[in-house]
Amino acid sequence: MTATLTLTAPPRRANAVAWLVAVVAGAAAFADRGAGAERDAWRIDPTHTHIGFVVDAVGFPRTQGEFRVFDGRLSIDFDRPAASRVAFTVRADSIEVGSSSFDDTLRGSNFLDAQRFPDIHFESTRVEKRDGSTIDLTGDLTLLGVTRPLTVEVEVKRLGGARLGFVAHARIDRLAYGMNSGFPIISRDVDLTVSSEALAG
Amino acid sequence: MTAPRARWNEGVIALHWLSAAGLALVFTLGLAATAGNFDAARKFDLYQTHKALGWLTLALLAARLAARAVRVAPPPAPSWSRATRAASRLVHAALYALLAAVPLIGWLRVSSAIVPIPVSLFGLATIPDIAPVDADFSERMALAHKLSAWALAALVALHVAAALKHQFVDRDAILYRMWPRAGDRTS
Numbered sequence: 001m002t003a004t005l006t007l008t009a010p011p012r013r014a015n016a017v018a019w020l021v022a023v024v025a026g027a028a029a030f031a032d033r034g035a036g037a038e039r040d041a042w043r044i045d046p047t048h049t050h051i052g053f054v055v056d057a058v059g060f061p062r063t064q065g066e067f068r069v070f071d072g073r074l075s076i077d078f079d080r081p082a083a084s085r086v087a088f089t090v091r092a093d094s095i096e097v098g099s100s101s102f103d104d105t106l107r108g109s110n111f112l113d114a115q116r117f118p119d120i121h122f123e124s125t126r127v128e129k130r131d132g133s134t135i136d137l138t139g140d141l142t143l144l145g146v147t148r149p150l151t152v153e154v155e156v157k158r159l160g161g162a163r164l165g166f167v168a169h170a171r172i173d174r175l176a177y178g179m180n181s182g183f184p185i186i187s188r189d190v191d192l193t194v195s196s197e198a199l200a201g
Numbered sequence: 202m203t204a205p206r207a208r209w210n211e212g213v214i215a216l217h218w219l220s221a222a223g224l225a226l227v228f229t230l231g232l233a234a235t236a237g238n239f240d241a242a243r244k245f246d247l248y249q250t251h252k253a254l255g256w257l258t259l260a261l262l263a264a265r266l267a268a269r270a271v272r273v274a275p276p277p278a279p280s281w282s283r284a285t286r287a288a289s290r291l292v293h294a295a296l297y298a299l300l301a302a303v304p305l306i307g308w309l310r311v312s313s314a315i316v317p318i319p320v321s322l323f324g325l326a327t328i329p330d331i332a333p334v335d336a337d338f339s340e341r342m343a344l345a346h347k348l349s350a351w352a353l354a355a356l357v358a359l360h361v362a363a364a365l366k367h368q369f370v371d372r373d374a375i376l377y378r379m380w381p382r383a384g385d386r387t388s
Binding site for chain 2: 185
């Protein structure tokens with residue numbers, strides 16, 4: 001069975017990427033259970049969802065921030081999780097690090113260049129179950145107009161009842177996308193973490 | 202005393218105290234940005250505010266030098282010895298030199314830094330870079346900025362101490378020359 005869902009993020013604190021990762025992870029986690037075929041839709045609890053990133057720099061505190069605006073689509077094959085698909089788009093200018101001046105700098109041409117490249121896009125190419133609670137979600141990430149493969153590790157936790165917890169990690173090498181500004185003072189690695197909870201139904 | 206005592210022009214006095222306030226603020230922000238324990242966002246804001254105010258102190262200095270060029274300085278107090286006059290001239294020359302050097306070196310440091318974060322005048326204008334990107338040069342400028350800022354702080358302390366000594370120990374009314382709205386007392 002293939003279920004196609006379109007998830008559009010609410011205006012605020014809407015992290016569709018987390019929805020997507022969570023739903024695919026949920027599908028994968030339950031794929032080899034007969035009952036899984038009925039669990040084709042999951043609803044993310046926005047109050048338990050956060051998509052954040054961390055960047056290190058020399059002589060400057062670790063910078064932590066988040067993206068607040070997302071949009072995505074996904075298609076889940078409950079019988080064959082490998083056939084599931086996920087696509088999402090992140091608004092580059094929705095970056096927030098806790099200072100409007102800092103936000104503007106990161107949106108500017110030296111970093112995200114949000115005017116020229118308003119969207120950061122991810123499209124899955126492969127979903128693999130690693131073990132009982134972890135999946136590898138592989139796809140193509142397009143950032144600053146450059147497309148490179150990216151693997152997201154998703155850990156799935158059963159929280160009891162119809163609630164699932166997810167933590168997804170990915171490390172993005174910003175130099176691979178041509179975001180060279182500030183290197184090597186600002187690290188090349190950007191660590192992405194999505195934590196979320198999903199509800200069945 | 203019958204004749205009005207010599208004092209600075211009101212415009213020069215205003216610029217002096219504005220400069221003093223700006224300097225105190227920019228120095229405090231610089232200390233907080235480099236030595237304070239803040240998160241990345243607060244630190245970014247501290248640096249950006251420090252840079253904008255630093256550039257304004259440079260603009261203010263240019264205005265002060267222009268004002269000095271067209272306004273005659275009041276003559277030294279009659280009670281001052283040759284040595285006192287020479288020391289005063291020397292300290293003031295060094296103050297002006299450092300008031301120019303510290304922000305200029307900071308500007309060079311920012312301009313040549315690998316991390317491209319230009320000086321923004323509170324979002325109203327962006328100050329252009331004045332040096333090519335060069336990590337080693339930028340680090341040397343960072344050290345020079347820090348050392349020259351501390352030298353300026355020491356000179357300001359000396360300047361303030363000397364003014365207070367003249368005012369309250371020598372009682373030669375030196376503060377009167379630079380005190381705002383003191384014109385009332387001569388009328």
